[in-house]
Amino acid sequence: MKMHIMPIRRNLKFHVPDEKVLNWHSWGPTVTQFFNTLSLFFPEGERFFINSVRKYRDRIDDPELQEAVRAFIGQEAMHGREHEDYNKKMVEAGLPVDTQEAIVSKLLDVISKYTPNALQLSATVALEHLTAILADILLREPDLIDDSDESYQRLWHWHALEETEHKAVAFDVWTAVMGKGVGAYGLRCFGLGLATVVFWGLVIPVFLEVLREQGKLTDWKGWQKFFHYTFGDIGMLRKQIGNYLDYFRPGFHPWDHDNRELLLQIDSFLAEQEAAASA
Ligand SMILES: [Fe+2]
Ligand SMILES: [Fe+2]
Numbered sequence: 334m335k336m337h338i339m340p341i342r343r344n345l346k347f348h349v350p351d352e353k354v355l356n357w358h359s360w361g362p363t364v365t366q367f368f369n370t371l372s373l374f375f376p377e378g379e380r381f382f383i384n385s386v387r388k389y390r391d392r393i394d395d396p397e398l399q400e401a402v403r404a405f406i407g408q409e410a411m412h413g414r415e416h417e418d419y420n421k422k423m424v425e426a427g428l429p430v431d432t433q434e435a436i437v438s439k440l441l442d443v444i445s446k447y448t449p450n451a452l453q454l455s456a457t458v459a460l461e462h463l464t465a466i467l468a469d470i471l472l473r474e475p476d477l478i479d480d481s482d483e484s485y486q487r488l489w490h491w492h493a494l495e496e497t498e499h500k501a502v503a504f505d506v507w508t509a510v511m512g513k514g515v516g517a518y519g520l521r522c523f524g525l526g527l528a529t530v531v532f533w534g535l536v537i538p539v540f541l542e543v544l545r546e547q548g549k550l551t552d553w554k555g556w557q558k559f560f561h562y563t564f565g566d567i568g569m570l571r572k573q574i575g576n577y578l579d580y581f582r583p584g585f586h587p588w589d590h591d592n593r594e595l596l597l598q599i600d601s602f603l604a605e606q607e608a609a610a611s612a
Pocket of ligand 2: 409461464496499
């Protein structure tokens with residue numbers, strides 16, 4: 334097994350401004366709430382990823398993969414911390430999203446306790462694929478988030494960079510412990526099907542609820558922009574359908590989609606982050 338990139342844990346703080354939380358994205362409140370809804374799922378989701386990988390940690394012989402797992406856990410823990418702070422600001426701004434977060438937390442607890450570890454790992458590998466393809470488009474097309482509030486923009490940029498850096502770690506753990514047989518392939522594909530249904534099955538109702546709370550559910554102009562952004566010309570989701578489906582190819586590996594060049598943004602990103610922190 335070949336590790337292509339070794340992730341690095343970075344302890345960064347973003348202090349996203351509270352007063353902007355409901356409308357920080359340059360595309361307006363509906364797109365803002367879409368990103369905010371994704372943010373709501375991260376702390377609990379990332380805790381779930383960490384736990385499902387941890388359950389297999391002692392079965393990994395390759396020291397390089399062990400090190401990558403350690404960095405993966407460190408990165409996801411930092412993401413969770415920063416998104417928790419971000420999500421707290423949504424609650425303070427009057428969105429009762431803590432209720433939704435509690436439901437997600439309960440659901441993931443039940444899955445963690447009562448489903449087979451292999452299924453949890455396959456769901457994690459699949460969700461890492463979803464986050465990796467979303468990260469790819471954010472880094473590839475910076476205008477997807479340009480001209481938005483700087484702190485929110487930097488937080489998402491950082492998260493996208495690190496999701497790219499560690500995009501193969503859970504997958505490599507999967508291959509190391511499950512092998513490359515037909516059974517492993519079948520369960521990996523099933524994991525993506527299941528993860529997709531559960532993920533959108535939770536994200537869509539929460540997104541609608543958040544918009545309803547904000548009185549934006551019937552903002553048709555907002556919806557028009559949102560569809561333009563996700564599936565229209567801009568096509569944040571549309572442009573990744575091919576990469577999404579590639580996961581079902583038997584020999585698939587996350588680095589087959591070689592987007593290492595996007596990681597070259599890390600140095601300038603860190604310089605910007607440092608300048609912002611000392612400003
Ligand atoms: Fe993450
Ligand atoms: Fe991740």
